[in-house]
Amino acid sequence: MNKLITSTLVSIGLTAAAVSLAMAQGVTPPATDGAQVHQGRRHQHAKRPFSKPSERAEARLAYMQTALQITDAQKPQWDAFANTLRKQAADRDKQMQERHARMAQGGERRRPTAIERLEFRQKRYAAALTSLNERLAVERPLYAAFSAEQKQVADEVLAPRGRHGGFRHHGGKRSKA
Numbered sequence: 001m002n003k004l005i006t007s008t009l010v011s012i013g014l015t016a017a018a019v020s021l022a023m024a025q026g027v028t029p030p031a032t033d034g035a036q037v038h039q040g041r042r043h044q045h046a047k048r049p050f051s052k053p054s055e056r057a058e059a060r061l062a063y064m065q066t067a068l069q070i071t072d073a074q075k076p077q078w079d080a081f082a083n084t085l086r087k088q089a090a091d092r093d094k095q096m097q098e099r100h101a102r103m104a105q106g107g108e109r110r111r112p113t114a115i116e117r118l119e120f121r122q123k124r125y126a127a128a129l130t131s132l133n134e135r136l137a138v139e140r141p142l143y144a145a146f147s148a149e150q151k152q153v154a155d156e157v158l159a160p161r162g163r164h165g166g167f168r169h170h171g172g173k174r175s176k177a
Helices: 002-027 034-047 053-068 075-105 114-144 148-157
Strands: none
Touching: 053 075, 053 148, 075 114
16 A cells, blocks of 8 residues: 555656646747847737837726716816826837837947936936826816716726835835934
8 A cells, every 4th residue: 555655646746747847848948148038028028918108008098987987078178188198108108119229229338327327317207297297287177077986986096006106105104204
């Protein structure tokens, strides 16, 4: 009986090892130089659904419009809001294409100086503030047109998402700094 259990466990272990080895060989890309692997990853990313900001914006707008149950009376405010978000997403698409074109050209890459990094950050914050002001200008009238129930939903679905869009909570405690 012990031999039967031992042989069964050994065969299960060998089968599991063979399956995991076969899966690893099927998934692992062949060894190539780093540039080709990086290029392949970038190419795979471009094929992903919603890889462009404009695609993500359209999906998000469709979700928000359904969740908020926009009425015909609210349609003008909604259209102004949606068009602003579409324009901002198209601008991000353009920036992404320009960045990819610069990366494809290659050239000498050097680390920016401390001042250059601060100037870059300043430009990024200025652009973010402009974008936020544009969105706020069209979101205020839309929010004002909502019913009480729609405002509850809007407080969830209209809130900016992403790296810097939401509030930062630190374990539910506020720091005393």
